Amino acid sequence: xxxxxxxxxxxxxxxxxxxxxxxxxxxxxxxxxxxxxxxxxxxxxxxxxxxxxxxxxxxxxxxxxxxxxxxxxxxxxxxxxxxxxxxxxxxxxxxxxxxxxxxxxxxxxxxxxxxxxxxxxxxxxxxxxxxxxxxxxxxxxxxxxxxxxxxxxxxxxxxxxxxxxxxxxxxxxxxxxxxxxxxxxxxxxxxxxxxxxxxxxxxxxxxxxxxxxxxxxxxxxxxxxxxxxxxxxxxxxxxxxxxxxxxxxxxxxxxxxxxxxxxxxxxxxxxxxxxxxxxxxxxxxxxxxxxxxxxxxxxxxxxxxxxxxxxxxxxxxxxxxxxxxxxxxxxxxxxxxxxxxxxxxxxxxxxxxxxxxxxxxxxxxxxxxxxxxxxxxxxxxxxxxxxxxxxxxxx
Numbered sequence: 001x002x003x004x005x006x007x008x009x010x011x012x013x014x015x016x017x018x019x020x021x022x023x024x025x026x027x028x029x030x031x032x033x034x035x036x037x038x039x040x041x042x043x044x045x046x047x048x049x050x051x052x053x054x055x056x057x058x059x060x061x062x063x064x065x066x067x068x069x070x071x072x073x074x075x076x077x078x079x080x081x082x083x084x085x086x087x088x089x090x091x092x093x094x095x096x097x098x099x100x101x102x103x104x105x106x107x108x109x110x111x112x113x114x115x116x117x118x119x120x121x122x123x124x125x126x127x128x129x130x131x132x133x134x135x136x137x138x139x140x141x142x143x144x145x146x147x148x149x150x151x152x153x154x155x156x157x158x159x160x161x162x163x164x165x166x167x168x169x170x171x172x173x174x175x176x177x178x179x180x181x182x183x184x185x186x187x188x189x190x191x192x193x194x195x196x197x198x199x200x201x202x203x204x205x206x207x208x209x210x211x212x213x214x215x216x217x218x219x220x221x222x223x224x225x226x227x228x229x230x231x232x233x234x235x236x237x238x239x240x241x242x243x244x245x246x247x248x249x250x251x252x253x254x255x256x257x258x259x260x261x262x263x264x265x266x267x268x269x270x271x272x273x274x275x276x277x278x279x280x281x282x283x284x285x286x287x288x289x290x291x292x293x294x295x296x297x298x299x300x301x302x303x304x305x306x307x308x309x310x311x312x313x314x315x316x317x318x319x320x321x322x323x324x325x326x327x328x329x330x331x332x333x334x335x336x337x338x339x340x341x342x343x344x345x346x347x348x349x350x351x352x353x354x355x356x357x358x359x360x361x362x363x364x365x366x367x368x369x370x371x372x373x374x375x376x377x378x379x380x381x382x383x384x385x386x387x388x389x390x391x392x393x394x395x
Contacts, residue, residue, distance in 0.1 A: 061113075074098075103130055121144050124148065128171055190217045253285065275315070281318075281324060315342040315345045326355055330356050347362070355386055360392050
């Protein structure tokens with residue numbers, strides 16, 4: 001056996017293959033595009049081949065101070081990076097996440113981004129900080145996403161190229177500043193808002209309200225947004241936690257997709273949501289898709305001033321069938337659904353009057369027992385449908 005082993009060819013110890021350097025350049029660029037700027041720079045030590053690639057990421061910058069030991073270290077890194085980068089290249093995308101940043105330093109970050117022609121600017125601050133006015137006068141901005149910033153001054157808003165505006169936990173000194181921001185974006189196509197706040201409410205409602213003419217998509221989780229601004233929208237997501245009384249004025253001539261979340265927990269106006277929905281359907285003549293989701297249910301014992309008879313009157317069939325049901329609605333979905341009389345009547349009304357309806361989807365309340373689900377299935381399955389192609393789906 002020893003002689004047999006001696007006859008075997010010896011395998012030398014080979015140097016490990018450098019697989020990182022062997023990756024295609026396109027793939028390396030793709031990997032770095034998902035990394036914060038600090039991590040992208042750090043990849044330069046992986047191999048000689050990787051060393052120059054972080055510079056290609058200068059067009060898309062992502063700064064997050066949570067990965068630094070201190071604010072000072074974060075600011076030092078930012079200063080060094082900006083000194084090393086090729087200033088002849090524009091900054092296409094600038095994403096800033098900061099837990100603590102003074103207004104002076106915040107202004108510096110914003111200045112560097114705006115002066116380098118940034119097109120996509122995202123700011124996420126953990127402590128509310130005043131927004132530098134220069135951000136609101138950028139001619140190049142296409143996308144602006146603000147989170148936890150304060151707008152306490154808006155003398156001039158001029159964002160002629162902006163198409164996407166996302167606002168979350170943004171504080172405005174006056175409602176007028178929110179109006180100026182919206183109207184300062186003449187070609188805005190997408191608007192998303194959540195948890196907006198006004199420090200000094202207007203004593204009188206705004207008098208000059210007009211529609212955002214180019215708006216296509218809107219995702220609204222805030223009562224400060226005027227429904228009149230949205231009348232040209234095509235896709236609309238609404239998260240409602242209070243009575244949206246102003247929705248009745250005007251018609252949504254272009255709206256084809258409507259997704260509504262009702263989150264009326266202890267809100268007295270909750271019992272009127274179906275009446276509100278009936279009026280809204282009259283104002284959406286070409287609606288094709290309707291999705292309704294209930295986050296919470298309001299029961300009689302929560303609203304002692306209303307009797308069960310009142311709750312059952314939430315939905316009443318309109319005297320005139322909405323135009324969207326007669327000629328456009330194809331998809332309807334009810335999520336977190338329970339067999340309350342008003343909800344059953346609404347589902348049946350849609351199936352009985354929607355001529356082009358192809359699917360009615362029911363996602364039942366998870367708290368319902370099997371018997372309640374079975375009874376709801378029997379009630380809706382026996383309901384006549386005017387559309388010969390309508391399918392009733394339970395999920």
